[in-house]
Amino acid sequence: MRTRFLAIFILAAMSVFAQTGRQARQAKPKSNLPFDPHDLSGVWSRTGGDRGMSNRPGVNVPPMTPAGQKLFDASKPGYGPRAVPPATGNDIVGECNPQGVPRLLFFPRPVEFIQLPNRLIQFFQWHRVLREIWTDGRKVPTDPDTLRWFGYSSGKWEGDEFVVDSYGFDARTWLDQYGYPHSDQMKLQERYRRIDRDTIEMTITVDDPKTYTKPWVSEKKTWTLLSPQEYSLDGWNALAEEICAPIDEVDNFDKRVRDPAGGVIHK
Amino acid sequence: MKIKFVVGLSVIAGLILSMSLAAHHGTNISYDHSRTVELKGTVTEFRYANPHCQVYFDVKADNGEIQHWAGELTSPYNLAQGGWTRKRSEKELQAGAEVTITVWPSKAGTTTGVVTKMLNAKGEQILLGRAE
Numbered sequence: 496m497r498t499r500f501l502a503i504f505i506l507a508a509m510s511v512f513a514q515t516g517r518q519a520r521q522a523k524p525k526s527n528l529p530f531d532p533h534d535l536s537g538v539w540s541r542t543g544g545d546r547g548m549s550n551r552p553g554v555n556v557p558p559m560t561p562a563g564q565k566l567f568d569a570s571k572p573g574y575g576p577r578a579v580p581p582a583t584g585n586d587i588v589g590e591c592n593p594q595g596v597p598r599l600l601f602f603p604r605p606v607e608f609i610q611l612p613n614r615l616i617q618f619f620q621w622h623r624v625l626r627e628i629w630t631d632g633r634k635v636p637t638d639p640d641t642l643r644w645f646g647y648s649s650g651k652w653e654g655d656e657f658v659v660d661s662y663g664f665d666a667r668t669w670l671d672q673y674g675y676p677h678s679d680q681m682k683l684q685e686r687y688r689r690i691d692r693d694t695i696e697m698t699i700t701v702d703d704p705k706t707y708t709k710p711w712v713s714e715k716k717t718w719t720l721l722s723p724q725e726y727s728l729d730g731w732n733a734l735a736e737e738i739c740a741p742i743d744e745v746d747n748f749d750k751r752v753r754d755p756a757g758g759v760i761h762k
Numbered sequence: 763m764k765i766k767f768v769v770g771l772s773v774i775a776g777l778i779l780s781m782s783l784a785a786h787h788g789t790n791i792s793y794d795h796s797r798t799v800e801l802k803g804t805v806t807e808f809r810y811a812n813p814h815c816q817v818y819f820d821v822k823a824d825n826g827e828i829q830h831w832a833g834e835l836t837s838p839y840n841l842a843q844g845g846w847t848r849k850r851s852e853k854e855l856q857a858g859a860e861v862t863i864t865v866w867p868s869k870a871g872t873t874t875g876v877v878t879k880m881l882n883a884k885g886e887q888i889l890l891g892r893a894e
Contacts, residue, residue, distance in 0.1 A: 572788065573788025573789065573790075573791055574788050574791075578788070578790075578791040579791065580789070580791055580792040580869075580870070581788050581789055581791075581792065582792065584788075586788060589788070604839075620839075672788065728839070728842045728843070728847075729842070729847060735839050735842075736812075737812050737813060737837065737838075737839055738812055739812060739813050740811075740812065743809070743811035743812060744811075744812070744813065744814070747809060747811065747816065748809075748811070748814045748816055748834075751816065751818070751832055752789075752814070752816055752832045752833075752834050752874055753789055753792070753814075753834075755832065755868065755870070755872040755873075755874045756789060756792040756793065756834070756868040756869075756870065756872065756874040756875075756876075757789075757792045757868075757870060758868075758869075758870030758871075758872065760872070
């Protein structure tokens with residue numbers, strides 16, 4: 496009896512503590528305040544959904560082409576079932592290189608959506624990135640002269656869904672932290688729907704015939720609206736600065752902690 | 763048998779607690795999460811830097827040898843959200859400060875680890891970051 500009581504107590508404690516850490520980013524109780532479904536302005540944080548295209552790495556991944564499989568086999572991520580110590584991996588983010596999208600959309604950090612008459616700007620706290628999604632009617636280039644880490648993006652409303660089409664990506668980024676590749680032919684589509692004042696749902700589709708034999712539709716991700724008290728630091732009502740600077744990360748953390756932890760010692 | 767069961771649950775609960783302090787980064791695979799190592803040492807350097815804070819400290823081994831340890835912490839943003847601002851953190855971890863640091867050690871056997879718990883000389887827990 497006593498043992499059973501102890502077991503129940505420990506399990507309850509585990510549950511409480513497991514929840515505590517996540518509360519900051521879990522969906523809050525839905526507010527009944529009015530909202531405009533065509534207004535995505537605000538500071539949001541990714542809450543529901545995994546940090547990859549799928550709800551678990553390796554699940555619901557479309558079959559790859561031989562070229563895609565070759566890229567996948569060559570990628571050595573630090574996360575997921577294929578994780579290797581980053582000291583021996585090849586995730587370019589470890590040296591502060593750009594994450595690109597969709598990967599940056601998966602990371603649970605504040606992102607300010609700034610909705611202007613001609614574009615929506617996503618201002619990511621993580622790595623302090625600005626991404627422009629043009630809403631002035633332009634089409635994304637089909638043969639851009641220069642590939643970009645964040646591609647070229649245009650958005651439009653389809654009913655209450657904000658649909659973003661992007662193209663022209665630098666193929667050195669991965670789709671997510673699990674090392675899923677893409678090519679420079681990737682077409683990316685994001686669909687955002689504000690379902691209440693505090694929640695946006697997002698689905699991402701990767702259409703990349705050079706890498707995957709059919710389009711890859713992500714699980715549904717959610718964003719939760721944050722108040723300034725939730726994201727601000729030290730009373731400064733603004734996003735924090737989380738820049739990955741090589742002088743800090745590469746010259747110090749990587750050489751002095753990350754690499755030795757993985758068995759690679761720098762003399 | 764019952765005792766083993768309860769002890770097992772306690773270990774799992776402890777792991778979950780530790781994880782809330784652990785790094786948010788892809789380095790976790792480099793560390794042995796099945797065991798912790800408690801180290802008493804002296805801080806030599808602390809870096810409150812993005813995206814990984816770091817603490818460097820010296821530990822005197824049983825044979826008298828001084829080991830130079832490096833501990834990985836979460837990001838400044840997560841620390842600050844838990845109340846551990848730069849000035850407060852740097853005040854606690856000035857060079858020469860006596861600390862007791864618990865880590866998941868490197869699988870490679872080097873003197874590196876991801877910090878799961880840190881106590882100051884008064885035995886107070888310091889630098890608790892927000893869970894990722």
